[in-house]
Amino acid sequence: MSERTPQLGSGEILCAEIITIGDEILRGEIVDSNKALMSERLHDVEVETRFHTSVLDHPGEMADAFRRAVSRADVILVSGGLGPTRDDLTTEVLAETFDRKLELDEASLETIRRFFSNLGREMSENNTKQAFFPQEAEVLANPVGTAPGFMLEVEKGEGRVALIFAMPGVPRELSLMLEEQVLPRVLRRMNHGANPNGGRAMRARLLRTFGLGESSLDAELQHFARDAEMELGFRTAFPDNYLRPVVRAASAEEAEARLEEACRHIRDHLGDVVYGEGDETMAAAVGRLLTEHGATIATAESCTGGLVAEKLTEIPGSSAYVMGGVVAYANEIKAAQLGVPEALLEAHGAVSEPVAAAMAEGVRERFRTDFGVSTSGISGPDGGTPEKPVGTVCIALARKGAETHVERFVFPLDRIRHRTLTAQVALDWVRRSLLGIELVGPSLLRRRGGAAPPAAGGDRK
Amino acid sequence: MSERTPQLGSGEILCAEIITIGDEILRGEIVDSNKALMSERLHDVEVETRFHTSVLDHPGEMADAFRRAVSRADVILVSGGLGPTRDDLTTEVLAETFDRKLELDEASLETIRRFFSNLGREMSENNTKQAFFPQEAEVLANPVGTAPGFMLEVEKGEGRVALIFAMPGVPRELSLMLEEQVLPRVLRRMNHGANPNGGRAMRARLLRTFGLGESSLDAELQHFARDAEMELGFRTAFPDNYLRPVVRAASAEEAEARLEEACRHIRDHLGDVVYGEGDETMAAAVGRLLTEHGATIATAESCTGGLVAEKLTEIPGSSAYVMGGVVAYANEIKAAQLGVPEALLEAHGAVSEPVAAAMAEGVRERFRTDFGVSTSGISGPDGGTPEKPVGTVCIALARKGAETHVERFVFPLDRIRHRTLTAQVALDWVRRSLLGIELVGPSLLRRRGGAAPPAAGGDRK
Numbered sequence: 017m018s019e020r021t022p023q024l025g026s027g028e029i030l031c032a033e034i035i036t037i038g039d040e041i042l043r044g045e046i047v048d049s050n051k052a053l054m055s056e057r058l059h060d061v062e063v064e065t066r067f068h069t070s071v072l073d074h075p076g077e078m079a080d081a082f083r084r085a086v087s088r089a090d091v092i093l094v095s096g097g098l099g100p101t102r103d104d105l106t107t108e109v110l111a112e113t114f115d116r117k118l119e120l121d122e123a124s125l126e127t128i129r130r131f132f133s134n135l136g137r138e139m140s141e142n143n144t145k146q147a148f149f150p151q152e153a154e155v156l157a158n159p160v161g162t163a164p165g166f167m168l169e170v171e172k173g174e175g176r177v178a179l180i181f182a183m184p185g186v187p188r189e190l191s192l193m194l195e196e197q198v199l200p201r202v203l204r205r206m207n208h209g210a211n212p213n214g215g216r217a218m219r220a221r222l223l224r225t226f227g228l229g230e231s232s233l234d235a236e237l238q239h240f241a242r243d244a245e246m247e248l249g250f251r252t253a254f255p256d257n258y259l260r261p262v263v264r265a266a267s268a269e270e271a272e273a274r275l276e277e278a279c280r281h282i283r284d285h286l287g288d289v290v291y292g293e294g295d296e297t298m299a300a301a302v303g304r305l306l307t308e309h310g311a312t313i314a315t316a317e318s319c320t321g322g323l324v325a326e327k328l329t330e331i332p333g334s335s336a337y338v339m340g341g342v343v344a345y346a347n348e349i350k351a352a353q354l355g356v357p358e359a360l361l362e363a364h365g366a367v368s369e370p371v372a373a374a375m376a377e378g379v380r381e382r383f384r385t386d387f388g389v390s391t392s393g394i395s396g397p398d399g400g401t402p403e404k405p406v407g408t409v410c411i412a413l414a415r416k417g418a419e420t421h422v423e424r425f426v427f428p429l430d431r432i433r434h435r436t437l438t439a440q441v442a443l444d445w446v447r448r449s450l451l452g453i454e455l456v457g458p459s460l461l462r463r464r465g466g467a468a469p470p471a472a473g474g475d476r477k
Numbered sequence: 478m479s480e481r482t483p484q485l486g487s488g489e490i491l492c493a494e495i496i497t498i499g500d501e502i503l504r505g506e507i508v509d510s511n512k513a514l515m516s517e518r519l520h521d522v523e524v525e526t527r528f529h530t531s532v533l534d535h536p537g538e539m540a541d542a543f544r545r546a547v548s549r550a551d552v553i554l555v556s557g558g559l560g561p562t563r564d565d566l567t568t569e570v571l572a573e574t575f576d577r578k579l580e581l582d583e584a585s586l587e588t589i590r591r592f593f594s595n596l597g598r599e600m601s602e603n604n605t606k607q608a609f610f611p612q613e614a615e616v617l618a619n620p621v622g623t624a625p626g627f628m629l630e631v632e633k634g635e636g637r638v639a640l641i642f643a644m645p646g647v648p649r650e651l652s653l654m655l656e657e658q659v660l661p662r663v664l665r666r667m668n669h670g671a672n673p674n675g676g677r678a679m680r681a682r683l684l685r686t687f688g689l690g691e692s693s694l695d696a697e698l699q700h701f702a703r704d705a706e707m708e709l710g711f712r713t714a715f716p717d718n719y720l721r722p723v724v725r726a727a728s729a730e731e732a733e734a735r736l737e738e739a740c741r742h743i744r745d746h747l748g749d750v751v752y753g754e755g756d757e758t759m760a761a762a763v764g765r766l767l768t769e770h771g772a773t774i775a776t777a778e779s780c781t782g783g784l785v786a787e788k789l790t791e792i793p794g795s796s797a798y799v800m801g802g803v804v805a806y807a808n809e810i811k812a813a814q815l816g817v818p819e820a821l822l823e824a825h826g827a828v829s830e831p832v833a834a835a836m837a838e839g840v841r842e843r844f845r846t847d848f849g850v851s852t853s854g855i856s857g858p859d860g861g862t863p864e865k866p867v868g869t870v871c872i873a874l875a876r877k878g879a880e881t882h883v884e885r886f887v888f889p890l891d892r893i894r895h896r897t898l899t900a901q902v903a904l905d906w907v908r909r910s911l912l913g914i915e916l917v918g919p920s921l922l923r924r925r926g927g928a929a930p931p932a933a934g935g936d937r938k
Contacts, residue, residue, distance in 0.1 A: 042526045044516030045710050045721075049508045051531075056505030065503045066538065070512075070529035077527065222506070231561045231601040250562055251501045252647065260506070315783075315804065321790025322776075322783030325804040329782025332858055332892060340810040342803055343776065343786040349801040349844060353814070383810060397793055428595060431793055 024090050024177060024205045029218065029264070032058050033067040033089035035081050037096035037106060038185060041070045050190055054093050057194060061203055062218045063091055073103040079113045086114075086170050086178045091202055093194075096185030098163040100142040106182050107148060107166075114170050116150035124155055124164050131162055156181070156197040161189040167201060179205070217268040219275040223259040223282060224292040226444055227458050230257050236285055246278065255437045255458065256298070259290075288453050291444070298443045299327040305450040306337040306387075313446065314383035315341030316354050316375040318366065319393035319409060323439045339383045344375065354378035365404070367392050372410035373422045380414040387449070388414040389442045395434040409438050413445045413455065421445065421455050485551050485638060485666045493519050494528040494550035496542050498557035498567055499646060502531045511651055515554050518655055522664055523679055524552055534558060539570045547631050547639045552663055554655075557646030559624040561603045567643055568609060568627075575631050577611035585616055585625050592623055617642070617658040622650040628662060640666070680732040681723040682740055685753045687905055688919050691718050697746050707739065716898045716919065717759075720751075749914050752905070759904045760788040766911040767798040767848075774907065775844035776802030777815050777836040779827065780854035780870060784900045800844045805836065815839035826865070828853050833871035834883045841875040848910070849875035850903045856895040870899050874906045874916065882906065882916050 024030065034054050041048045048070065055065040067089065071077045078097070085092045097106030111118050125147035132139040149155060149166045156165035163184040170178050181198045183190045225233065230250055237259075242248055249260040261278040265271035283290050292301045306313060315325045325341040328334055344350040347366055351358050355378040356371055364370050372392045380388025393409025400406035405426060412422035425441070427434050437458065445455045485491065495515050502509045509531065516526040528550065532538045539558075546553045558567030572579050586608035593600040610616060610627045617626035624645040631639050642659045644651045686694065691711055698720075703709055710721035722739040726732035744751050753762045767774060776786045786802040789795055805811040808827055812819050816839040817832055825831050833853045841849025854870025861867035866887060873883035886902070888895050898919065906916045 036529075041513075042516055042529065043520045043710075044513040044518070044526070045712060047508060047510045047513040048529075052502075052505040052508040054505065055503055059504045065505070066533055066535075068497075068503065068509075068529070068531035072527055074527075220504075231603055234562045234603065235601060247500075249500050249564070250560075251506065260501075260504075317783075320787075321795075321799070322778075322786030322802065322804065325783030326781075326787045329804070329806060330893065330896070334782075335806055335860075338782070338804075338806045340804040340806040340814070341783065342814070343783065343790070343799075343801040345790060345796055345799045345801040352843070353801070353803070382814070399796075432791065435791070 030063045030090045032063050032065045032091040033085040034065055035085060035094045036070045039072050042072050050095050050187055057199060061199055073105055075105055075109050078109045082113045086172060090178055092178055092180045094182045095190050098184045100145055111150035118148045119151055121147050121149055121155055128162050156193055158189055158193055160192055161186060165193050217271040218264050219271040220260055220262040221275060221279055222294055223290050225257050225289045226291055226440060227289050233257055255440045291447060298440055300331050302443050302446050303331045303334055305447060309450055311386040312337050312339055313387040314339045314379045314385040316379035316390040317343050318345060318391055319395045320391045320435050320439045323435055324442050327439060339385050342379055367394055367404055367408055367410055369410050369422045369424055372412040373420045376412035376414035377420055386416045387446055389446060391438050391442055393438060395431045411442050415449055425457055491524045491551045493524050493526045493552040494546040495526055496546060496555045497531045500533050503533050511556050511648055518660060521681055522660055534564045534566055536566055536570050540574045543571060543574045547633060551639055553639055553641045555643045556651055559645045561606055572611035579609045580612055582608050582610055582616055589623050617654055619650055619654055621653055622647060626654050678729040678732040679725050680736040681721055682736055683755055684720040684743060684751050686718050686750045687752055687901060688750050694718055716901045759901055761792050763904050763907050764792045764795055766908060770911055772847040773798050773800055774848040775800045775840045775846040777840035777851040778804050779806060779852055780856045781852045781896050781900045784896055785903050788900060800846050803840055828855055828865055828869055828871055830871050830883045830885055833873040834881045837873035837875035838881055847877045848907055850907060852899050852903055854899060856892045872903050876910060886918055
């Protein structure tokens with residue numbers, strides 16, 4: 017890049033648009049996960065994606081989308097429509113829209129020919145099409161497929177340009193081209209002073225919470241200062257809620273420091289409702305704490321049917337602390353495999369505090385672990401009684417050297433969500449126990465007696 | 478709808494645009510699968526989605542997107558931005574863009590209040606916002622969440638209108654509102670003569686397959702006649718592949734008959750690789766067959782860690798045939814809880830055919846069931862040896878009155894997919910056993926010895 021490199025962007029943070037092309041996307045035949053991948057990687061290099069657009073394999077609508085993107089974005093990622101068939105139109109339409117001729121690139125043609133001969137096949141004539149590119153385009157190699165991509169620099173007026181990257185739609189090919197060809201080119205342009213914003217930095221972090229509803233979280237954080245430099249995003253991923261502080265600052269150091277401060281502020285207000293950061297799931301957080309304490313666990317599940325064990329063992333390395341568990345769906349199994357006294361089952365029924373406690377204690381004893389966790393409930397849709405309606409569940413945690421904790425809840429949710437929430441409460445109790453903090457249920461849902469428990473974060477400020 | 482109903486669409490097939498809103502989408506934090514769902518369902522009722530657009534929670538960009546959609550589409554589905562927090566702006570921006578005042582809907586406020594009181598909670602003040610709608614909007618009930626949706630009719634000029642439907646972004650809420658509120662309204666308008674295409678019928682069905690890769694399925698079905706009236710869609714949903722025949726005809730009866738014929742043709746060619754239709758999962762198919770045979774099952778899981786039991790018990794009513802299971806993660810547990818002889822564990826190791834067989838037989842005996850199914854493998858990322866590399870897994874099925882079936886596979890997949898595929902093979906064996914057909918592994922993956930087994934569907938034609 018020389019000093020003559022035209023300016024990319026308008027002086028703010030670089031703005032991107034992602035355009036994916038293909039009838040199959042608009043018909044809903046595929047979930048277009050390429051967009052999330054591209055957005056995430058752009059976000060990582062501090063380019064802000066402002067628009068996602070998908071259009072049919074239709075020249076007029078493709079051209080409209082390309083023109084609009086150039087008018088409002090600095091970096092434009094296009095995927096799809098580079099294949100050999102008649103309905104693959106991206107290259108032609110880009111060339112026509114931005115007044116370029118199509119030119120054959122001999123090197124690309126040779127590469128495509130070799131790709132086929134390596135597979136022991138003859139190149140079909142229509143693959144020749146994939147070696148044509150708009151004039152002045154820079155070819156982007158595709159080592160895992162036949163369709164090379166390309167970069168096109170387009171004038172936006174006022175001495176500024178936009179960069180258009182055309183990539184194949186096959187996720188594996190796109191992913192590799194994005195990493196190896198596209199992002200390095202974007203970064204190079206950002207770092208060559210072509211963009212006065214090259215110095216500005218953005219930092220973000222995902223904080224994972226469990227136990228408070230979205231509006232309660234929002235209320236708890238109402239004094240959190242928000243402006244153009246400091247955003248706070250909310251997202252629900254049942255049964256969790258995620259918070260995402262995003263900070264912009266003049267330097268990476270300053271952004272990092274302000275983000276750290278924001279996260280501290282949030283944790284101070286919400287306390288242990290924040291259980292993890294980034295991609296650390298509840299089961300991973302529990303696993304980390306069990307490992308730190310050198311403790312072991314076993315599960316005794318009725319209504320969750322294996323979900324708690326499944327979540328715990330999904331984590332790599334979990335065999336160090338998970339001994340195993342029993343899915344005790346039938347009452348005979350609760351008695352035979354967990355040693356729950358028949359008399360207890362008869363007196364209180366399977367969905368009761370005494371039985372849940374006996375299950376947790378039974379599995380802890382038989383599996384010789386530090387923790388034993390149990391669930392017994394009615395996830396529905398059938399099986400409720402006036403006294404124990406559908407949604408009733410008893411959860412128990414048996415612990416070495418401490419009393420067994422057991423509670424009854426009513427979660428008025430469908431079967432899947434009932435199981436999901438029950439499993440998360442069980443795991444959260446193990447986490448809370450290891451942290452030495454109060455075992456509370458989710459405030460979003462009713463506890464026995466009808467009164468909501470105190471907001472898990474609200475009473476500790 | 479009276480005769481005065483303004484015309485929807487321009488006389489061609491109705492055209493739709495889908496707009497999803499939310500910073501989390503543009504940052505790539507979530508894969509926005511709502512768009513595929515909405516497109517697919519619109520396609521089913523013969524509305525053609527021509528544009529997918531996603532924008533940030535940014536009033537100006539949202540307004541631009543809404544205006545553009547009205548200029549080029551007849552039906553506009555908007556999802557996201559209906560929550561109670563400050564960054565939920567859809568209602569306000571739609572009202573402002575199309576010059577409507579916001580009005581409180583008392584009935585909705587009451588419904589929201591009741592939603593919270595049913596949960597034993599007080600409604601937070603910011604939820605009031607969710608009971609305001611643009612003037613003349615039609616409220617769309619949300620029985621599973623706090624955010625009602627709404628429909629807004631907007632003039633396009635020349636006596637034509639566009640329908641805008643605003644829905645929550647939570648997939649479960651959106652899905653229900655789409656089916657029960659949105660599609661019926663679209664169909665009602667189409668059937669009132671506003672759309673000449675109203676008379677033609679379309680029928681589609683989802684066939685779920687397991688055991689053959691997408692290209693093998695395609696090859697098996699190469700003689701399946703496809704034209705404008707008969708499409709065949711493919712979709713991968715690991716570890717399954719779905720087929721979707723779509724038929725168009727002059728009448729509903731004819732479409733139904735042709736669809737039935739197409740499904741029969743597909744089943745004839747693929748045989749028992751097709752395990753279910755519509756939303757019947759593998760576990761549901763197994764449950765249906767166990768119920769039909771009055772048979773019971775128990776699980777003994779090592780590497781899948783509870784996943785098989787979890788899938789079986791996810792099905793409502795599964796307590797009739799699932800007795801329970803053991804998650805035997807540690808070797809001590811395999812011995813103590815399943816009666817696997819210590820000598821067997823020492824001689825062959827936990828990941829071996831004899832141990833897997835002993836686990837399946839042990840759980841079947843102890844839980845007194847007709848079937849016992851087991852898994853023991855190395856899902857990774859660590860724990861492999863030269864002899865038993867990461868990905869090795871032994872699966873066994875013990876059956877009343879038949880020999881135990883056990884096989885070793887190597888599935889070269891990441892941990893999550895390794896567990897998912899292993900669980901699906903185990904369930905498929907129960908299904909195959911109940912149907913009295915051969916127990917085969919997935920042909921897409923290598924079996925011990927390296928040779929692929931015969932294509933599950935290919936050798937029975």
